[in-house]
Amino acid sequence: MSRAARKLILPGILVGLLVAVVLLAPVLPLADVRMMDVPGRFSGPSAEHWLGQDEFGRDVLARLIWGGRASLFIAVGSALAAAVLGTTLGLLGGYFRGVVELVTVRASEVILCLPPLLLALLVVTLLGAGTGPLILALTLLYTPNYARVVYAATLQVRSLDFVTAQRAMGAHPLAILTRTILPNVLPPLLVQMSLVVASAMVIESGLSFLGLGVVPPTPSWGLMIRAARGAMEVAPMLLVWPSLALAGTILSFNLLCDRLQSVLDPRQITAGGALWLHRPARKAAAAPQPAAPDAPLLRIRDLAIAVEGPRHGLDLVRRADVTVLPGQTVALVGESGSGKTLTSLALMGLLPDRLAVTGGEALYTTREGTTVDLAQLDDEGFRRLRSTEISMVFQDAAAALNPVLRIGDQLAETLRVAGTPEAGIPARVVDLLRQVGIPDPERRCRAYPHELSGGQRQRAMIALAVANSPRLLLADEPTTALDPTIQAQILQLFLQLKRDTPGMGLVFVTHDLAVVAEIADRVVVMYAGEVVEQGPVAEVFARPRHPYTAALIASVPEGGAERLVAIPGSVPPPHAMPPGCRFAPRCDFARPLCEAAAPVASAPAEGRSTRCIRWKEVT
Numbered sequence: 346m347s348r349a350a351r352k353l354i355l356p357g358i359l360v361g362l363l364v365a366v367v368l369l370a371p372v373l374p375l376a377d378v379r380m381m382d383v384p385g386r387f388s389g390p391s392a393e394h395w396l397g398q399d400e401f402g403r404d405v406l407a408r409l410i411w412g413g414r415a416s417l418f419i420a421v422g423s424a425l426a427a428a429v430l431g432t433t434l435g436l437l438g439g440y441f442r443g444v445v446e447l448v449t450v451r452a453s454e455v456i457l458c459l460p461p462l463l464l465a466l467l468v469v470t471l472l473g474a475g476t477g478p479l480i481l482a483l484t485l486l487y488t489p490n491y492a493r494v495v496y497a498a499t500l501q502v503r504s505l506d507f508v509t510a511q512r513a514m515g516a517h518p519l520a521i522l523t524r525t526i527l528p529n530v531l532p533p534l535l536v537q538m539s540l541v542v543a544s545a546m547v548i549e550s551g552l553s554f555l556g557l558g559v560v561p562p563t564p565s566w567g568l569m570i571r572a573a574r575g576a577m578e579v580a581p582m583l584l585v586w587p588s589l590a591l592a593g594t595i596l597s598f599n600l601l602c603d604r605l606q607s608v609l610d611p612r613q614i615t616a617g618g619a620l621w622l623h624r625p626a627r628k629a630a631a632a633p634q635p636a637a638p639d640a641p642l643l644r645i646r647d648l649a650i651a652v653e654g655p656r657h658g659l660d661l662v663r664r665a666d667v668t669v670l671p672g673q674t675v676a677l678v679g680e681s682g683s684g685k686t687l688t689s690l691a692l693m694g695l696l697p698d699r700l701a702v703t704g705g706e707a708l709y710t711t712r713e714g715t716t717v718d719l720a721q722l723d724d725e726g727f728r729r730l731r732s733t734e735i736s737m738v739f740q741d742a743a744a745a746l747n748p749v750l751r752i753g754d755q756l757a758e759t760l761r762v763a764g765t766p767e768a769g770i771p772a773r774v775v776d777l778l779r780q781v782g783i784p785d786p787e788r789r790c791r792a793y794p795h796e797l798s799g800g801q802r803q804r805a806m807i808a809l810a811v812a813n814s815p816r817l818l819l820a821d822e823p824t825t826a827l828d829p830t831i832q833a834q835i836l837q838l839f840l841q842l843k844r845d846t847p848g849m850g851l852v853f854v855t856h857d858l859a860v861v862a863e864i865a866d867r868v869v870v871m872y873a874g875e876v877v878e879q880g881p882v883a884e885v886f887a888r889p890r891h892p893y894t895a896a897l898i899a900s901v902p903e904g905g906a907e908r909l910v911a912i913p914g915s916v917p918p919p920h921a922m923p924p925g926c927r928f929a930p931r932c933d934f935a936r937p938l939c940e941a942a943a944p945v946a947s948a949p950a951e952g953r954s955t956r957c958i959r960w961k962e963v964t
């Protein structure tokens with residue numbers, strides 16, 4: 346069972362039990378809810394009446410179960426009816442706007458002008474008390490809530506590229522609404538649903554309490570609370586049972602909707618869920634050890650990253666070995682999907698939800714000369730290292746910078762994290778912007794990210810990353826989103842930073858071999874989640890020892906397009922990795938032996954390694 350499905354077990358069982366009990370009320374061996382037993386009034390629990398008897402001597406358990414039937418039917422019924430109506434109005438209004446918006450969302454919003462309880466009272470007074478009018482009143486009451494939530498979500502989604510792409514493909518508006526927009530607005534809809542069920546139960550109880558909801562002698566939790574209030578001093582438990590049932594039901598529904606929301610959203614924005622099914626914490630961090638005097642800045646051995654949970658076999662990265670010395674630049678290269686980004690995110694403790702380091706070690710030597718294993722570190726440990734010891738430049742600066750904060754404020758915030766004295770912050774902000782080549786830094790520090798050009802935004806991102814003088818800088822394709830001239834400038838900036846901070850190690854993720862040649866001392870070639878070759882850049886480029894590296898080099902257009910040789914096939918997806926050498930299906934050198942077992946690393950020369958059994962034949 347997938348992890349997502351397991352998250353639904355607990356709330357599913359709770360709500361399922363609840364629904365089963367109230368649905369099965371007619372066949373359960375319960376006492377008659379109307380049968381009075383005056384001598385037994387206010388009796389406590391007994392073998393015959395498990396939860397005791399009420400003010401008329403009626404069985405409390407039977408009334409609780411039958412009362413739940415009424416309360417649930419009204420709350421869930423009205424929440425569903427309002428969801429269907431409100432979602433339709435919100436989708437139509439948000440997608441078509443104009444007049445449609447006026448007659449759907451705006452018209453329904455009139456209801457919001459009236460106090461909820463008063464509106465419910467009005468409908469119930471006009472139509473008379475009872476279950477039907479109550480459901481109608483609650484449906485009317487909650488429809489605008491759904492309409493507004495769905496309308497806002499639709500407005501947001503309709504302007505996104507994938508909806509425009511659907512339009513461009515000629516999809517019918519109805520198809521776009523139901524197949525493209527509706528699944529995207531489902532998560533907020535489910536949140537709304539859990540709130541409405543809870544609120545509807547409370548209003549139903551309130552109206553029944555006032556005598557305007559469920560008509561006695563039919564039991565409902567609201568009626569039970571109302572009756573028990575008068576006898577609170579004699580039999581306080583009569584008040585406790587319906588209140589507990591009400592609170593427990595609302596909590597169960599909230600939990601179910603919360604979990605459904607995270608399960609239905611493939612991006613798992615709320616992965617981890619709530620309460621006790623939260624993602625297990627990382628292993629306890631080992632205490633930092635004193636580092637050997639010649640210890641590298643970072644030594645990754647056999648690092649493995651996998652999807653968490655029962656599908657543990659799904660390795661995304663395995664057998665990753667990388668060493669970074671102080672002042673060294675190591676380039677991670679490989680095709681898209683080879684695991685470069687995940688490896689660098691693991692070093693920052695920023696792996697996406699559901700992914701975890703499942704093996705190996707990543708020993709980092711701190712400024713104080715201690716060794717910390719990043720593969721074992723807990724969140725608090727990472728928090729202490731980030732920014733001051735290890736920092737990261739992301740590929741898309743536009744997405745990584747906070748759009749509503751000025752660049753200067755974002756830098757100041759980062760400096761504060763490292764305890765920079767407040768008085769020194771403004772000058773340091775200007776210095777940093779100057780250092781990364783932003784012209785007129787005194788003025789530009791007041792700019793918002795959208796007021797900067799793409800190149801300037803990337804410079805600001807780099808300023809943020811180096812603000813607290815990290816000793817290890819990770820740069821994940823920092824030039825990919827930029828045009829070639831700006832790319833060259835940003836590379837120059839990295840070279841300049843290296844010159845200015847001699848001890849800083851740099852891990853540079855890229856798939857551009859020309860960039861590797863320009864910036865890196867060592868290159869680590871990754872393929873399908875594995876490090877297949879590594880060594881000093883000049884040596885590897887002059888004499889690759891893995892067919893994949895050789896193919897990558899041959900695929901670089903150099904001096905004319907006729908020299909470009911595409912690598913046939915594509916990187917296998919994680920669930921369909923070949924059993925032996927992962928590159929074998931695309932490799933000209935492959936032999937049956939290659940497909941039998943994953944090749945171990947060989948060392949063709951000092952400081953070099955390759956995972957190819959035929960490396961001697963690769964030129």
Ligand SMILES: Nc1ncnc2c1ncn2[C@@H]1O[C@H](COP(=O)(O)OP(=O)(O)OP(=O)(O)O)[C@@H](O)[C@H]1O
Nearest residue numbers: 661679680681682683684685686687688697918919
């Ligand atoms: N959140 C995730 N959940 C499941 N699989 C993921 C997730 N993120 C990445 N992967 C998978 O892990 C593998 C490695 O991805 P990664 O992003 O590290 O590759 P990459 O080499 O950085 O590629 P690119 O150059 O395109 O960024 C890919 O097969 C990808 O599909």
